[in-house]
Amino acid sequence: MRVLMVCLGNICRSPIAEGILRQKAAEQGIDVATDSAGTAAYHVGEAPDRRMIMTAGKNGIDISDLSARQFVKADYQNFDLIYAMDQSNYDNMIRLAATESDRQKVRLILNESNPGSNAEVPDPYYGGDQGFQHVIDLLDVAVDKVIERIKTNG
């Protein structure tokens, strides 16, 4: 299974979503390829936001090796599940999709933990430090459900 996490800048939400999934999968011996991307190109090549690296570290998760890239159309072929952090990311990826099978790969990640809610992972970029921990708390629960889905569907 190949899972891509997507947000706007690929420096706050999607890198930590990738880091949480990568760590849980390794701990549980689950075979999953993980990556993340941003719909925008502002931060391509940059490491995750230092505030997210620091908050992740306090939670025992190391994302300091990750580097931002932009979402590309080839990602529809290269991944089985593509998780949007918010509605805007979701809409952008649905717009770029060429086929129904591409569109079906795209999901809002918090619908895993809160089915049908269409809830969003709030963008912490312009807020205070507590926003980063809130993102981690939301994604920790959602990623457990992603892992359950992978275990069920292979």
Ligand code: 4NP
């Ligand atoms: P992310 O957060 O989408 O969670 O990586 C953001 C990072 C940068 C910007 C916006 C959101 N920005 O406008 O530069």
